[in-house]
Amino acid sequence: MSREPEESPKFMVDAMLGTLAKWLRLLGYDAEYADSSYPDSEIVRRARSQGRIILTRDRELALHRKGVNAILIESEELGEQLLQLKEALGLDFDRLGSRCVECNVPLVSISREEARPLVPPYVYQTQTEFRICPKCGRVYWRATHWEKIQEKLKQLLSENDTEG
Numbered sequence: 161m162s163r164e165p166e167e168s169p170k171f172m173v174d175a176m177l178g179t180l181a182k183w184l185r186l187l188g189y190d191a192e193y194a195d196s197s198y199p200d201s202e203i204v205r206r207a208r209s210q211g212r213i214i215l216t217r218d219r220e221l222a223l224h225r226k227g228v229n230a231i232l233i234e235s236e237e238l239g240e241q242l243l244q245l246k247e248a249l250g251l252d253f254d255r256l257g258s259r260c261v262e263c264n265v266p267l268v269s270i271s272r273e274e275a276r277p278l279v280p281p282y283v284y285q286t287q288t289e290f291r292i293c294p295k296c297g298r299v300y301w302r303a304t305h306w307e308k309i310q311e312k313l314k315q316l317l318s319e320n321d322t323e324g
């Protein structure tokens with residue numbers, strides 16, 4: 161069973177921030193994506209009932225949140241958005257690969273033998289660590305998923321590292 165740290169923040173991400181929601185999941189955070197059909201009141205209601213922090217680019221929503229935590233995302237750039245959250249919440253970017261990007265559910269470790277029928281032969285031969293999404297069945301492994309993401313993340317963050 162994979163368990164997350166209790167203090168780990170959970171997010172309700174508004175419809176304008178789909179890429180950020182995906183990246184938060186890649187980084188292991190629970191990030192629900194608010195469908196663009198949700199009215200603000202529904203976003204606030206869900207965030208409250210599920211203990212989520214609202215991430216939004218909508219100043220109105222950030223202001224009228226009725227006691228629910230919300231962060232107004234200032235930049236349109238993904239790297240800057242991630243840095244803003246890192247600074248605001250001390251996000252830990254070392255939990256890569258613990259959550260399904262599509263389903264937003266924690267991944268479960270499986271053995272190499274369990275992964276064998278589910279992945280290409282080359283992957284089975286070269287990889288040792290596999291995780292599966294209990295909801296959609298997608299299998300994740302280190303080389304193709306996590307390492308590329310790690311690289312991209314470094315790149316995103318360093319691009320924005322020059323401002324004080």
Ligand SMILES: [Zn+2]
Nearest residue numbers: 260263293296
């Ligand atoms: Zn999934």
